[in-house]
Amino acid sequence: MATLCGVDIARPRKPTLDTVAGVVGVSRATVSNAYNRPDQLSTALRERILAAALELGYSGPDPVARSLATRSSAAVGFMLGQPLTAAFSDPAVSVVLDGLASTVDGRDHCLVLMPGNETGGPRPETVARAQADVFVAYSLPDDAPALAAVRARGLPMVVVDQPVLAGAARVEVDDTGGARSAAEHLLLLGHRHFGVLTFALRPGGRTGPVDERRRAEASFRVTRDRLAGYLDVLADAGITDVPVWEASGSRRELGRAGTRWLLERDPRPTALLCASDELAFGALRAVRDAGLSTPDDVSVTGFDDVPDAKHADPPLTTVRQPLAEKGRRAGELALRLLDGESPGGPIRVPVELVLRASTRPPR
Amino acid sequence: MATLCGVDIARPRKPTLDTVAGVVGVSRATVSNAYNRPDQLSTALRERILAAALELGYSGPDPVARSLATRSSAAVGFMLGQPLTAAFSDPAVSVVLDGLASTVDGRDHCLVLMPGNETGGPRPETVARAQADVFVAYSLPDDAPALAAVRARGLPMVVVDQPVLAGAARVEVDDTGGARSAAEHLLLLGHRHFGVLTFALRPGGRTGPVDERRRAEASFRVTRDRLAGYLDVLADAGITDVPVWEASGSRRELGRAGTRWLLERDPRPTALLCASDELAFGALRAVRDAGLSTPDDVSVTGFDDVPDAKHADPPLTTVRQPLAEKGRRAGELALRLLDGESPGGPIRVPVELVLRASTRPPR
DNA sequence: GGACGGATCTGAAGCGCTTCAGTCATGCTG
DNA sequence: CAGCATGACTGAAGCGCTTCAGATCCGTCC
Structure with a gap:
């Protein structure tokens, strides 16, 4: 009864916002609000909607469509100067990435990983098609084609360690x-x-x-x-x-x-x-x-x-x-750029010589 | 002259397909074809379009919009049972991931990385919002909420090592x-x-x-x-x-x-x-x-x-x-699922005892 | 009692792209 | 020369969602 006219046979098709709206008998906007702005509708209605969604097997707004509508993909792209094995054989990379990942995940942002190849960075095509709205470059060679690709897309970028790039936010180490x-x-x-x-x-x-x-x-x-x-x-x-x-x-x-x-x-x-x-x-x-x-x-x-x-x-x-800090800083910078704030000057993290037992005067 | 009527003042706005189409004086479909189906238009026109795009600073179709239209995000999600640092401190993870990454990158697919947290997998919210159309789970605990989240989205999944999950493709080791x-x-x-x-x-x-x-x-x-x-x-x-x-x-x-x-x-x-x-x-x-x-x-x-x-x-x-092989297999399986093919039975990779010098009879 | 404010909900206009059924010449065949 | 296949391009219908300016209703305040 409360269903839309003809389009009812199509069972195997995935339910959308409309499907749910039709079943509950409200407008699409209301269903959207049920997910994104709970304060915009009564609790009762919201629960009815969520229940119907559950029953229909609707698992929430499609991320891609939502990204298109909001013009934000809620993801940060991470470009690496080396293949993954090379990168991760060194904790210096994985610890940084971990710091970055947990920072952006806290804001419901995903991490799109773009490993490098022999030429020292991801393929520009990969960058061009990546669904991310900010990029983090880690240890790319100065002339990596991937950098031009980011620039061509006009997306903000934060660079950690290198390369030094005009207009990009930066966290660096001495x-x-x-x-x-x-x-x-x-x-x-x-x-x-x-x-x-x-x-x-x-x-x-x-x-x-x-x-x-x-x-x-x-x-x-x-x-x-x-x-x-x-x-x-x-x-x-x-x-x-x-x-x-x-x-x-x-x-x-x-x-x-x-x-x-x-x-x-x-x-x-x-x-x-x-x-x-x-x-x-x-x-x-x-x-x-x-x-x-x-x-x-x-x-x-x-x-x-x-x-x-x-x-x-x-x-x-x-x-x-401070490896973890580098990653966190990069993540924060990326999130700030997403919020449209200015990157500010480069963030410098400190280095410090740690004396242990592997050095002593020559005999 | 060849520009569209009113919407011309908006300089700082990012160019779209329409912008280019307007400038060149062709339809939007043609510009799209210039990028995706070069055989659908004359070379001359294609070059004019690409040149105009370059001039306008248009860097190709927006990945998100394209994903929406094609109903394919060209990304595979990778879910991990541990935080990144823990995962990558062990080459057993990074080598697998490397195999996976290079396989999917060959098909212009990105890798969306979803590290786990204390509960043993990515947050379900993260999974729900991830722009990926197939997921691979690596070393998740059997009861990870992330698994339910994938299932709720109705997306295909390949599982490596574990958990054993009905309906998912699998690569496993004895x-x-x-x-x-x-x-x-x-x-x-x-x-x-x-x-x-x-x-x-x-x-x-x-x-x-x-x-x-x-x-x-x-x-x-x-x-x-x-x-x-x-x-x-x-x-x-x-x-x-x-x-x-x-x-x-x-x-x-x-x-x-x-x-x-x-x-x-x-x-x-x-x-x-x-x-x-x-x-x-x-x-x-x-x-x-x-x-x-x-x-x-x-x-x-x-x-x-x-x-x-x-x-x-x-x-x-x-x-x-064979770690790298595990990753590659998982990648291939993921791509097959994307192509709508059936996963087939689980893929078993062999194990083998390698005798070296760290074992010998007790004194 | 009439104006007002708040709480709810809706209509419709996009977001930027793909795709498919056409339209329109053009050249080729017999 | 009619008939047709071919190549080149277009129009318009979506893809699934967000958002914002209303519309509606109701309790309230003076």
């Missing part, structure tokens, strides 16, 4: 400063023979020694800055020709391999500066493999202070950055 | 069998004193010894099956009262702590069965901490065969499961 402090620490301890272990300077995953030219081509800002921090401090102290090994990713196994090479240099380094804790874990292992001891024979520093760092053997001296 | 083979291996070597290290039996993250009652309450199927595999084989051999430690997550640090407890049991176990490689890594470390040796004093087995397992010290005997 990578250079952190790296400098690690190098200075080792210098102060009296070390003169160094080795540096870094992760990828550019997308594509090369593994091998880094020369001046390769260094100049670096397109990952984080890598560039940490490396520069290490080498500049050493150069200022008159130490040049420092061997540098580039691992294609931030994984302990790759750090271990690189360290093998570094330990074969002559003179053998007494101190290893690593661009991440994961690499440093590999370095610790390689030192042990070589029948040497950390810190007696070789001091090792990391970067990030991931949870495992303090439990390493020996506990790792490293540069701490 | 966890019980894998666990059994590890236990049998140790038994065959002559071990009689065991310890078991497992990750969470239920959402919420408890840490401590597991008794019969706790075991009965287990809601994570994977955990349940592996544990059962270990204990059943031992029980069949007449070995009962095996101490079991539950870690709240699959992290090496937690494995290390649990192993400390296990090693204090009397009689001290000569073999440790771990529910994951990450836990096993912690066990190796704890054995060393205790001044003991693996495998001389204590044998250790893991589960998963993550990339680090073969580089552990000593290399880890473990049950291999």
Whole structure:
């Protein structure tokens, strides 16, 4: 009786707002209000509507249609500079992402994940079709096509760590400063023979020694800055020709391999500066493999202070950055942009050298 | 001139299909075709349209509107049983996710990530509002509210590992069998004193010894099956009262702590069965901490065969499961469901015991 | 008692796009 | 040259929802 005229046979079809409205005998607007603005109708009616919906198997307004009508998809896109495996092998990524995810989820926003490929970011097509109304870029190379794609869509963006991009909100870390402090620490301890272990300077995953030219081509800002921090401090102290090994990713196994090479240099380094804790874990292992001891024979520093760092053997001296906070900040920034507020200046999170047992003066 | 009548002043407004159509002087349908069906119009016109679009700053059809019109959001939702940090501390999750992501990205589908919370899955509200047209559930507890939410929306779902759910496509692994083979291996070597290290039996993250009652309450199927595999084989051999430690997550640090407890049991176990490689890594470390040796004093087995397992010290005997393949299969299944094909029976991926140096007969 | 305010509910105009049944030339066939 | 297939393009009907300016009704206040 209270049903709409003809369209009644179509059983298997999914119910919509209209279906429910028809059955209850109210207008579509009222059903919508039942879900979105409970104060706009009487409790009694609202309950009747919800009951009817339940019975009809209507599970609430369709998210896509709702997004179209409200012009907001309630999702934030997360673009990554690497494939997922590479990214998540390093807690430095997953902890940040976790902070971000819980922040945006608190506001009923979803996270659209866009992993990178060999070229160092998601495909622009992926970005163009992603249903998100703000994007977060994490560790993309400066020239990633994905960035242009976001820009073309005219959507706001927050960048964490890099790249530095005009008009985008930003949360950043003083990578250079952190790296400098690690190098200075080792210098102060009296070390003169160094080795540096870094992760990828550019997308594509090369593994091998880094020369001046390769260094100049670096397109990952984080890598560039940490490396520069290490080498500049050493150069200022008159130490040049420092061997540098580039691992294609931030994984302990790759750090271990690189360290093998570094330990074969002559003179053998007494101190290893690593661009991440994961690499440093590999370095610790390689030192042990070589029948040497950390810190007696070789001091090792990391970067990030991931949870495992303090439990390493020996506990790792490293540069701490507040990973979870970075993620949260990025999330908050993204939500602010969604609210149309201005991004404000870049948010800087602090770094701090954490001294543990993996460093000591050379013998 | 070729512009539409009045609506011309609104500069800052984002261009739409109509804008472009108006400027070029063609119908909206034609512009749409220019993007989606190049064969439906002449190349010349298509290029004119694309050029005009570029000039106007139109970056292609709006994904949300397009989704509404096509009734397909081109996204797959990924629901996780744990928060991101917990999930990604274990490569067993990130490798699967990577396989899934690359599979669906190949079809221009996005990945909507829905991490779990303390209750063991994403919030149902999150699921209800997620713009995805197929969901994959990974390691959710059997009673997760998120599952009901998917069902309420009437969307197809693929389940990997668990829970077992009627009507859902599934890719599964013989966890019980894998666990059994590890236990049998140790038994065959002559071990009689065991310890078991497992990750969470239920959402919420408890840490401590597991008794019969706790075991009965287990809601994570994977955990349940592996544990059962270990204990059943031992029980069949007449070995009962095996101490079991539950870690709240699959992290090496937690494995290390649990192993400390296990090693204090009397009689001290000569073999440790771990529910994951990450836990096993912690066990190796704890054995060393205790001044003991693996495998001389204590044998250790893991589960998963993550990339680090073969580089552990000593290399880890473990049950291999093809993680990347699991992810890919799940992705393929999801895409098939999207195409309206039937899921077919569950896909089983093989497990296999990989013998390495962390196990040997007891002294 | 008439004006007013509040609480409820409705109509209709979009949101930006896809798609399908056509329309209209145009060229080809026999 | 009639008849037809083909290619190029258009009109209009949705997709399922939100939202806002009313419409209606009723209790109230002076």
